[in-house]
Amino acid sequence: MxxxxxxxxxxxxxxxxxxxxxxMAPNEKGFVGYExxxxxxxxxxxxxxxxxx
Numbered sequence: 149m150x151x152x153x154x155x156x157x158x159x160x161x162x163x164x165x166x167x168x169x170x171x172m173a174p175n176e177k178g179f180v181g182y183e184x185x186x187x188x189x190x191x192x193x194x195x196x197x198x199x200x201x
Contacts, residue, residue: 162169166189172181 159171166187168185168187170183170185172183174180
């Protein structure tokens with residue numbers, strides 16, 4: 149018979165310019181997923197009405 153599988157080794161966080169990926173904990177079936185955290189692409193500035201000529 150086959151031996152039980154070892155748990156997956158932890159993977160370091162992957163960081164890029166726009167997002168970070170993290171390894172999630174294995175679920176009841178043993179599937180290990182990854183979580184993606186997105187960084188904002190642009191800043192939002194409060195709108196100001198322009199001056200009247």
